[in-house]
Amino acid sequence: MTAAQPIADSPLLTARTRAFVLQRPNLIAAAVCLMSFTGFWLAQRAAHVSMLDLLVYRAEGWAARNGEGLYDMRVTYARLPATYPPFAALLFMPLTWLEVGQMRDLAVVGNLVLLVTLVHLSLRLLGRPCRLPRVAVSLAVAAVAVWCEPVWTTLRYGQINLLLAVLVLWDLTRRNGHRWAGFGTGLAAGIKLTPALFAVFLALAGIALGWQRLRRDGSAWNVHLRRSAVAAATFAGTVVLTALVLPHDSRRFWTQVVFAADRVGHGEETGNQSLRGFLARALHDAAPGNPWLISAAVAGCAGLAVAVAAQLAGDRLPHASAWAAVACAVTALLISPVSWSHHWVWGVPMVLLLAAEATRRRDARWAAGAVLSGVLFSSYLPWLVPHGGLRPELHQSGGEMLLSAVYPALGAAFLAVAGAVSVRALRGR
Numbered sequence: 001m002t003a004a005q006p007i008a009d010s011p012l013l014t015a016r017t018r019a020f021v022l023q024r025p026n027l028i029a030a031a032v033c034l035m036s037f038t039g040f041w042l043a044q045r046a047a048h049v050s051m052l053d054l055l056v057y058r059a060e061g062w063a064a065r066n067g068e069g070l071y072d073m074r075v076t077y078a079r080l081p082a083t084y085p086p087f088a089a090l091l092f093m094p095l096t097w098l099e100v101g102q103m104r105d106l107a108v109v110g111n112l113v114l115l116v117t118l119v120h121l122s123l124r125l126l127g128r129p130c131r132l133p134r135v136a137v138s139l140a141v142a143a144v145a146v147w148c149e150p151v152w153t154t155l156r157y158g159q160i161n162l163l164l165a166v167l168v169l170w171d172l173t174r175r176n177g178h179r180w181a182g183f184g185t186g187l188a189a190g191i192k193l194t195p196a197l198f199a200v201f202l203a204l205a206g207i208a209l210g211w212q213r214l215r216r217d218g219s220a221w222n223v224h225l226r227r228s229a230v231a232a233a234t235f236a237g238t239v240v241l242t243a244l245v246l247p248h249d250s251r252r253f254w255t256q257v258v259f260a261a262d263r264v265g266h267g268e269e270t271g272n273q274s275l276r277g278f279l280a281r282a283l284h285d286a287a288p289g290n291p292w293l294i295s296a297a298v299a300g301c302a303g304l305a306v307a308v309a310a311q312l313a314g315d316r317l318p319h320a321s322a323w324a325a326v327a328c329a330v331t332a333l334l335i336s337p338v339s340w341s342h343h344w345v346w347g348v349p350m351v352l353l354l355a356a357e358a359t360r361r362r363d364a365r366w367a368a369g370a371v372l373s374g375v376l377f378s379s380y381l382p383w384l385v386p387h388g389g390l391r392p393e394l395h396q397s398g399g400e401m402l403l404s405a406v407y408p409a410l411g412a413a414f415l416a417v418a419g420a421v422s423v424r425a426l427r428g429r
Contacts (some may be wrong), residue, residue: 006399007383025136029143037112037141042154054107055100056080062090070249075200083257083264086249087190089236108160111318114162115348117140117153118389121169122349125322125354145348148378153342161345164188165329168195169349171227172325182227185235193258194343196235197332201324203378205311212312224311261413262339268394269389274339274408275299284394296335299412304333306415307421316376317425322353327418330411347377350414369417372412381406 022342059075062068062084070089082089095103120138135377145151154161167184182202188195206225214220230298243250257263265272267287268280275295279288315331317323331347332340351374358366386392396404 011131017052026139029136029139032360033116033139033143034289036146040112040146041108042153047156049074049156051104051107051156051158052076052078052080054095054103054368056082056105056417057088057092057158057160058095060089060101061086061094064089064246065093065096067276070246071252081269084192085238086246086253088178088192089249090242090245091191092293093109104158108155111155112142112146112159113164114166115146118142118162118169118345118348119352121166121173122322122352123168125325126319126353130155130287140272141348141352148347149376149382149386150342150344150347150377151239152341154345157342157359158427159342160191161343164192164195165345168198168329169325171198171231172321173277173406175193176223177226180225180230182230183234185227186231187234189231190238194332194336196303197232198325198328199228200230201311201328204304205308205324206310208312211415229378252402264338265340266391267338268391269381270385270393270404271340272338273333273341273344273382273405274333274336275408277339278405278408279400281393281396281404285398286391286394299415300331302334302419303327303334306419306422309426313425315421317422319356320328320352320422320425322349323418323422324354326350326353330414334408334411337405341382341407344377347373347407349369349411349412351377373414376406377411379406 020428053168055076060070060091063070063073063082064086065166069084074081099107116138120134123134123137123141167188171184171358173179182199185195185198185202189199190198202224205230206222209222209224210220212411213222239250239254261267261276267276269277270278270281271277276288276292279292279295280286283291307324307327310317310320311326313320313323326346326349332352333343336343351370354370354373358370381403385396385404387404393404402409
């Protein structure tokens, strides 16, 4: 080797570097993750993120603590209302014990920890489809995932999306027969109604599995029914608790607020990455009405069917539980009246699942799908179109509609792929 050649080209140095990394994967991954998270924190500080939703949560805690009308308040310069079930306000009460600056710092740290946990639980659901330690992979993936749009926006607003996803995955990754399996899903549904679809999915999977067992003279009771029952009981417990502690707010939420979809925000906004948001922009109608109801019903039935089929495929479908969980999450995001872009943190386990399939199959097409999905979730494309102000979303061109429908399109494509692999597995192919 001549002096002109860079020392980095030395095979000896390359071998030593590779050995150092392989011997200390957790240390290297932790260092990379720390640098990425530090850069992320500095970038958010430079962007002067508002954490508006976190301020609303704190105001909800104050209202619950002082016995004020929870659903009468309007806070921050944006005049934002409370939209979650009253049980969430009880959980937000500890935020009132902190100064605003302390609360923001704690929210950032907590969400970053939740991101690592989300990746860790996703890998557990997949069965760690790689040879490196799960801790190292979790930290390395989180170092990249923190920059994707749903995660960035979650921390920008101080949202709780990562917490809800972690609660659900915490349940789905517990061993069969665990007495608390289902508790996290019921708790998440008590905080925000959307995760309740997981209890419906588990109930349907349990009924289908129970019917199969009855036909073979077995017991109909199974792990899916148990988890669904625990989730339903936990959710019911949150409703009863708030009915006792906050009777007026509970009555108002379940009789009025829960039906006021426009209370959350304008359905046609670019940030609304649900079917309703897509149809509002495509039809140039802020209230798409029947077209949305019909499409949501079809998507809901199809998505639940895909999730149940994947779960029932069991050992015949590698990563069956992951296919089922992500399919259910995508279905909930599609049929919800409002699914803001930051609600799509489920894109992280989706991309991990596609990457695991690409590794298992050694197929370039699956690898391309995983990379494309990751790129689109990190592209911020929905925000490249005119938005806000005088609602220009109602006058979008065809190209702008495509850009603002990235997440629903990804969700629909994923359900199609999940349905295909599940049906093939059930047919034994």
